[in-house]
Amino acid sequence: MRISERNSTNVDDLRDIVRDHWSRPRNPFDEVYPGIFIGDARTAKDVMVLKMKRIAFIVNAAFGPDPVISVDTNDAFYSSRGYPCEFLGVPAVDLEVFKLHYFFKIGADFIEAALRNNGKVLVHCREGISRSATLVIAYLMMKKGMTAKEAVRLVRNKRQIYPNDGFLGQLCDLDLRLRGQRRL
Secondary structure, three states, X not given: OOHHHHOOOOHHHHHHHHHOOOOOOOOOEEEEEOOEEEEOHHHHHOHHHHHHHOOXXXXXXXXXXXXXXXXXXXXXXXXXXXXXXEEEEOOOOOOOOOOHHHHHHHHHHHHHHHHHOOOOEEEEOOOOOOXXXXXXXXXXXXXXXXXXXXXXXXXXXXXXXXXXXXHHHHHHHXXXXXXXXXXX
């Protein structure tokens, strides 16, 4: 067994961090890192809140037409309300088998571009606890050099999150891959 595998993070490690004194989020949205907000569907649809917080970049991590599992915001939703913004739709489903890792790079690049432009970004899904949190954690790992544990702890200290075990596993895989790249 290689050293990186022996010291790697596993799902149980991340689950312990997430489940420690877990309760539903107290707020509809929270700033979890400077300029990055995680929020719910209600926040994503509240243009007044977005204006008040000066959020000009939005990642919908529950993008799609099904009102049961998705949030129906898109470019047209915001422009029809006189709120121009940069928008990224990620058609994720909050199921352990969903391969959210396919969207880690595009999500991280979008968030990084927003912050580079001195913008603020809202990453949301229906509840703001699983899909959106996973994308933000992946961003912190890929662009800020954090380990999975560091990123989960940072976000968890700002917002009650609860990514499903499949997403936590994908973050563990990302952690292992990034550790290997850092060793080169």
